[in-house]
Amino acid sequence: MVKSQYVSWSEIEITVQVISKKILKSSKDFSSISTISRGGLIPSRLLADLLGIEKIFVDQNTISSDSLFVDDIFDSGKTFSDVISKATDSSKLTFATLFARRGVSYPEQLIYGEQTLDDSYLVFPWDKLEYEKSLK
Numbered sequence: 001m002v003k004s005q006y007v008s009w010s011e012i013e014i015t016v017q018v019i020s021k022k023i024l025k026s027s028k029d030f031s032s033i034s035t036i037s038r039g040g041l042i043p044s045r046l047l048a049d050l051l052g053i054e055k056i057f058v059d060q061n062t063i064s065s066d067s068l069f070v071d072d073i074f075d076s077g078k079t080f081s082d083v084i085s086k087a088t089d090s091s092k093l094t095f096a097t098l099f100a101r102r103g104v105s106y107p108e109q110l111i112y113g114e115q116t117l118d119d120s121y122l123v124f125p126w127d128k129l130e131y132e133k134s135l136k
């Protein structure tokens with residue numbers, strides 16, 4: 001059985017605040033947010049509101065290097081690898097996540113809210129039903 005940890009909405013809101021402060025300190029300007037529909041859409045919307053970014057692009061084949069890429073967790077690095085290959089200039093892409101898996105190597109472009117406590121599967125409010133279905 002895989003260990004799991006449920007993440008609450010209040011934890012999400014606090015973590016989004018932490019990320020937005022880190023992004024503002026970076027002094028980078030973003031024309032948009034890019035994300036994937038599974039996992040990144042809700043954090044993207046919350047960050048867009050806090051950062052005053054109006055455009056959110058979902059599941060794009062090409063990602064502008066002046067777009068902030070947002071996901072819920074940096075885990076194995078697979079999503080990052082997929083995204084970086086779609087970036088117009090991979091050296092300028094910023095990748096933001098709510099959580100980063102403790103014990104893995106992070107790319108320098110990563111901004112995250114907090115590290116996971118262990119290797120538990122994080123269950124976000126937006127994937128709770130899917131996760132619980134998978135247990136049956």
